[in-house]
Amino acid sequence: MSRTAVLPFRVARLRLAHGLLALCAFGAVGLAAHAAPPAAREGKERTVNEWLQRMQKASYNRSYIGTFVVSSSTGAMSSARIWHACDGQRQVERVESLSGAPRQTFRRDDEVLTFVPESRTVRSEQRESLGLFPELQDPADTTIAQFYAARRVGNERVAGYDADVVQLAPKDSLRFGYRIWSEKKSGLVVKLQTLDGDGNVLEQAAFSELQLDAPVRISKLSQMMAVPEGWRVEKTQAQKTTAAAEGWSLKASVAGFRPQSCYKRPAEGVLQWIFSDGLASVSLFVEAYDPSRHQQEGVFASGATHTLTRRVQDWWVTAVGEVPAQTLKTFALSLERKR
Known part of the structure; x- marks a missing residue:
């Protein structure tokens, strides 16, 4: 993304x-x-x-x-x-x-x-x-x-x-x-x-x-x-699923943040995994890497919302949340492909 x-x-x-x-x-x-x-x-x-x-x-x-x-x-x-x-x-x-x-x-x-x-x-x-x-x-x-x-x-x-x-x-x-x-x-x-x-x-x-x-x-x-x-x-076609069923997991949990839900959007080829600590939320978006679209890794800020983009093997990960940039980095570095 x-x-x-x-x-x-x-x-x-x-x-x-x-x-x-x-x-x-x-x-x-x-x-x-x-x-x-x-x-x-x-x-x-x-x-x-x-x-x-x-x-x-x-x-x-x-x-x-x-x-x-x-x-x-x-x-x-x-x-x-x-x-x-x-x-x-x-x-x-x-x-x-x-x-x-x-x-x-x-x-x-x-x-x-x-x-x-x-x-x-x-x-x-x-x-x-x-x-x-x-x-x-x-x-x-x-x-x-x-x-x-x-x-x-x-x-x-x-x-x-x-x-x-x-x-x-x-x-x-x-x-x-x-x-x-x-x-x-x-x-x-x-x-x-x-x-x-x-x-x-x-x-x-x-x-x-x-x-x-x-x-x-x-x-x-x-x-x-x-x-x-x-x-x-x-109509937005979002199917409820689990990260494990889609082949994803976190190597280690991020303190206080618990998974809330997970959806996949087949038409867009995007998986969204949502976490919350009760006040702040973080969404991890995962899609197949496309070199023509996914060209810039980095961290971007707009007000309280930070966005991080990162390539993980053959996948492109976008982390978004009203949290410090370091929190998104922790999520992104912990995300791993299980299959």
Whole structure:
């Protein structure tokens, strides 16, 4: 996969980056039924898991309309208008891009439709996980605390709402830190910064305008997902598999990162292996080496996202993630062909 081939990954992340603030661990539906942690009830400092569980729970119980802006240290900026409806069990969203090419993206649970007006095309795909922040598949998982520490560092207002400012500091150099603004009453995240090892802001995602508990209905958004007459539907053909079944493995695991899923796309000849530590995610893309396309090995950065390209025997590997470059190098050097 060439460097330009991973740009759609970046663009998709920017369009759906509000998930950093609202979706918070796609798939953990049962969390809403959990009681508040004892430490939170007693007014003590919350642990990293208690903060993340609170943020996650809020995303399943608050409908809203807002304007969302993502900016990076490189000067890149993307914005979108978002309508988010939920009932504690299901989530439906509409995201309309306000910058770049006109786009509307709808997500209903794991179904994602992207409407592209200039080509009168609807791109349809299923996403078991959006790979967004945080990836808490199991709310009771305590391993995140082995790699991150959390502390409340202040109060600020964001988009008209009072918020706790929470610092998530990594305990090693394999991951970035985060500064999170969590709305005081509900816990919903309204702003997030990704920080490098020196505390510099690599990327910021925030609501510039937000209406909580807005009158937005799941049924109304679902009706808007109907494909207009005369439009073409393109379905992404991704088959779920395992890295072992495709002949790949890691010589050694990367501390804190666990495999989440693996897909192959026969039409493109690409395998994608996804890892997460609960907050950050890494994707390894593998395809047959083509000297006419795969000409430059190296590491490239865009905001908090790093991309590494490397030839491995007769294969071309592209590693992408919101992690330090060294983490991607560790993954790439550990990847090996078993057959």
